Amino acid sequence: MKSSNTNLGIWNIYFIIKLILVVNGVIELNFLKNIAFIAFLLMPLKNRSITILRQVIAIPLALLLFYEDTYLPPIGHLFAQFEQISKFDISYIIELVTRFVSLNFVLIVFISTVFYFMFYKTLRVSVLVIASIILVQITHTTPHSPSAINNEIQPIASFKTPLKTNGTDTSEKGQLNNYRNEFFTKQASLNIPFQINLQNKTKFDILALSICSLSWEDIKYFKLENHKLLNEFDILFENFNTATSYSGPALVRLLEANCGQKSHSEIMSKVSNEQCYLFNNLKKIGYDTELILNHNGVFDNFSTLLKDKGRLESSPFRFNVKPYLLNFDNSPVYRDKDIFNQWIKNRENSFESKKFTLYNTVSLHDGLHFEANKSTTSSETYEKRLVTLLDDLYEIIDSLKKTNHPIVVLLIPEHGANIKGDKIQIAGMRDLPSPGITNVPVGLKIIGNSIQRIGFQQHVIQQSSYLAIAHLVNQLLEQDIFSKEEFDPGSLLKNIPETPMLSENDGSIVMRYNNNYYYSFNNDEWTAYNQ
Numbered sequence: 091m092k093s094s095n096t097n098l099g100i101w102n103i104y105f106i107i108k109l110i111l112v113v114n115g116v117i118e119l120n121f122l123k124n125i126a127f128i129a130f131l132l133m134p135l136k137n138r139s140i141t142i143l144r145q146v147i148a149i150p151l152a153l154l155l156f157y158e159d160t161y162l163p164p165i166g167h168l169f170a171q172f173e174q175i176s177k178f179d180i181s182y183i184i185e186l187v188t189r190f191v192s193l194n195f196v197l198i199v200f201i202s203t204v205f206y207f208m209f210y211k212t213l214r215v216s217v218l219v220i221a222s223i224i225l226v227q228i229t230h231t232t233p234h235s236p237s238a239i240n241n242e243i244q245p246i247a248s249f250k251t252p253l254k255t256n257g258t259d260t261s262e263k264g265q266l267n268n269y270r271n272e273f274f275t276k277q278a279s280l281n282i283p284f285q286i287n288l289q290n291k292t293k294f295d296i297l298a299l300s301i302c303s304l305s306w307e308d309i310k311y312f313k314l315e316n317h318k319l320l321n322e323f324d325i326l327f328e329n330f331n332t333a334t335s336y337s338g339p340a341l342v343r344l345l346e347a348n349c350g351q352k353s354h355s356e357i358m359s360k361v362s363n364e365q366c367y368l369f370n371n372l373k374k375i376g377y378d379t380e381l382i383l384n385h386n387g388v389f390d391n392f393s394t395l396l397k398d399k400g401r402l403e404s405s406p407f408r409f410n411v412k413p414y415l416l417n418f419d420n421s422p423v424y425r426d427k428d429i430f431n432q433w434i435k436n437r438e439n440s441f442e443s444k445k446f447t448l449y450n451t452v453s454l455h456d457g458l459h460f461e462a463n464k465s466t467t468s469s470e471t472y473e474k475r476l477v478t479l480l481d482d483l484y485e486i487i488d489s490l491k492k493t494n495h496p497i498v499v500l501l502i503p504e505h506g507a508n509i510k511g512d513k514i515q516i517a518g519m520r521d522l523p524s525p526g527i528t529n530v531p532v533g534l535k536i537i538g539n540s541i542q543r544i545g546f547q548q549h550v551i552q553q554s555s556y557l558a559i560a561h562l563v564n565q566l567l568e569q570d571i572f573s574k575e576e577f578d579p580g581s582l583l584k585n586i587p588e589t590p591m592l593s594e595n596d597g598s599i600v601m602r603y604n605n606n607y608y609y610s611f612n613n614d615e616w617t618a619y620n621q
Contacts, residue, residue, distance in 0.1 A: 097216040101131055104152055105219045106202040108159065112226055115513075117159045121227040127155055128220060161514045163521040163598065164611050266616045269603050273592050277350030280587065282560040284348075284371045288567040294496035294538070295437075296377075296446045296563065299483065300344065302337050303454040304476070305506020307526040312473050319484040323501065323533030324543050324579040327550040330532040330558070331591045332505050335520035338395045339595070340504035341450070345369060345400030347556040354594035358399065367401045368560065372446050375567070379404045380447040382433065384424045385417060387450075402448065409433070415475070418457025418468075426451050427482035434489050453479050454507060456518045469517060472509055487535060496538035496572040502559065503530035513620060522609050523593035523600050524619060534562055534582075539572045548579040553602075555589035562586070 098105070108124070111117045131148060135141045157165060206215060306328070309315050320326060332340045333351055342357050349366035356362075364370055369379050381404040387393035396402040409432045413422035429449075452458070454475055457468050483501070490497055506527040511517035520527055532554075536543070550558070565571075565582045591602040600609040600619060607619040 097214070098128065098131055098219065100206065101148070101152075102210070102215045102219050103199075103202050103206050104156075105223065106205065107198055108156070109219070109222050109226060110198050110202065117161070119223065119226060120155070120159055121223070123155060123158070124223060127151060128223075132216075166597075263614065263616060266601075266603060266608055266610075270592065270599070270601060273590060273601070274351070274353055277352070277589070280350030280557060281365055282348050282557060282564055282587075283365060284375055284564055284567060286374060288375045291567060291570040292496065292572040293444045294498060294566075294572050295444060296372075296498050296500065297490075298344070298446070298448050298500045298502055300341060300448060300450040301454065301479070301501070301503040302450070302452045303456060303505065303507035304479075304503040305508075305527055305530050307529070308454075308472075308476070308507050308509045309531060311510050312476060314476065314480065317480045317484075319480045319487070320531060320533065321547065322484065322487055323535045323547060324577075325534040325548045325550065325562070325582065327532040327554055327558070329551060329553045329591075330530055331525075331553065331555045331589065331593060332503070332528045332530055333523070333555055333593045334595055335505045335508075335523035335527045335593065336595060337450075337452075337504045338390060338392060338399075341396055342399045343556050344502060344559065345396065345402060347560040350557055351555055351589060351592070354596060358596070368563075369400070369402055369446065371560075372563075377444045377446045380407060380445055381405065382407045382409075382429065382447060382449045384414075384426055384429055384449075384451045384453065386421050388421065389417070389419055413461055415453065415458045416461050417452065417455070423452055423458060425482065426453060426479060427485055430482075430486045430489070434486075434493065437495075438493065451479070456507060469509070472507060487537070490537050494538050494540060496541075498563075498566055498571075499533075499535040499537065500559065500562075501531065501533040501535075503532070506530060521595065522598050522619070523595050524609075525591060525593075525600070525602070525607060528591075528593045528600075532559075534579075536566075536571060536577060536579075541572060541574070542576045544576050544578045545580070548583060550583060550586070552586075552588045553590055554586070557587045557589055 105124075105128075108117065108119060112119045127148075130144070130151075133144075135144065154165070209215060306315070309317075309320075333343055334340050334354065339354060339358060343351070345368050346352070346357060346362055346366045347368045348371055349362065352362070369377075373379065379402065381393075381396070381402060383393070383406045387406055393406055409424070409429050411424050411428040411432065414425035414428070415423040417423050433447075454472065455468075458471070458475065459466060459468055460471060487499060490499065505520065505523070506529075508515060508518055508520055508524075508527050511519070512524065512526060515522055515524065562582055565584075569577075569581065571577055571582075591600075591607075593600050598609065598611050600607060608616045609619045610616050
């Protein structure tokens with residue numbers, strides 16, 4: 091790249107691109123660092139070799155600075171996930187790249203390049219660029235509302251909104267950090283034990299349907315909030331927070347549902363008290379446990395994680411069915427209905443004991459494609475896979491009704507797919523556990539013994555999380571729900587615990603404070619999450 095001592099040369103194109111993105115609310119321009127980079131490019135040098143070396147050094151610096159100006163996660167996150175990314179097949183990697191670099195961004199690069207070469211001989215482009223950067227700094231101290239183009243080119247990045255309150259920076263951080271610390275202190279004192287004497291109550295099975303990549307936002311995006319499956323449940327949660335946007339930690343949190351919410355580092359690195367483990371508590375009152383997957387459980391050591399961190403000792407139960415999809419690492423994924431058709435047949439011969447079955451499905455996970463059509467991207471097939479899954483689960487519940495054996499079905503998604511993306515994260519990205527990803531449809535359905543529900547479906551509007559699951563199971567046991575001919579779902583919800591929205595991944599946190607959402611990548615600097 092040729093650059094003189096008095097102008098930026100074709101580096102002007104780089105800054106013109108940035109200015110267009112900033113004006114349209116897509117990225118934030120770090121004023122001090124960008125001006126320092128300009129000073130580095132304009133610094134007078136008489137030695138040609140040193141000038142060439144500067145250009146070589148400037149290229150990686152420019153890329154890093156551009157990345158920092160976006161709302162993408164810290165670059166260290168990418169390196170931390172390199173081992174997992176290396177297992178993706180090439181078609182999925184290409185799909186991910188196309189999400190980051192949209193057609194509109196390519197057009198912006200083209201327009202900026204044409205503009206520069208049209209006017210660089212007649213206009214002092216460098217002066218105009220520097221003046222524009224200063225003007226943007228003055229006018230964008232308070233973020234503008236994004237224009238229409240923002241929605242079109244958001245896959246590159248987004249506009250940052252610094253946290254603004256009435257206090258100083260220190261007090262702003264302090265308020266949020268204090269709130270976070272107080273949240274975990276309060277949650278540490280919460281526990282829902284199951285009484286040992288409940289083991290003599292009426293026998294009934296519990297089936298937990300753990301679904302990867304399904305949130306209320308995903309459902310509403312395709313206008314499926316009135317799907318017949320969701321109308322089947324006796325209780326439906328509208329503000330259930332999974333507290334994470336990744337599958338492994340979500341399942342560990344479910345398996346520790348009897349205790350209040352712990353920090354991500356605590357659930358992933360420490361052994362919890364025995365009283366926290368859902369399966370252990372159920373075993374004490376006579377429940378056998380069973381694990382079923384519609385995948386091989388290998389990626390990210392999924393099965394091992396459930397055993398080591400969730401105290402789930404059961405090995406995955408295998409069924410002889412044909413593959414339905416191919417995962418992003420080309421491993422087979424089986425259709426949910428096919429698995430349950432066999433499971434229900436086997437279950438009819440094993441009613442002698444109470445059983446808690448955890449079923450995990452990845453049919454909606456990003457990166458999947460149909461075995462017969464690998465050229466179609468996973469985002470293009472998500473709606474079809476979603477409708478198929480909801481229909482399959484509805485048929486499964488209908489089949490369970492026909493057996494009339496007492497069973498409680500719990501629908502508990504792990505996290506959403508972020509299928510539409512937002513201003514901060516591109517579609518499919520889940521580094522930040524935003525409310526659109528972690529707010530999932532949780533439902534409870536009581537089936538069997540010809541039991542009838544009193545009244546209508548109950549909707550839980552308050553903020554809830556896994557402690558509410560332990561509460562419901564405890565109420566089912568204490569009320570000996572199947573000893574009666576009818577039940578009132580409202581009675582199960584009495585005194586159900588409320589859990590404020592706070593979600594974590596490894597190195598990132600999102601929480602609701604004073605009716606606003608804030609996030610941090612390092613638990614120090616907080617930024618408003620403007621969706």
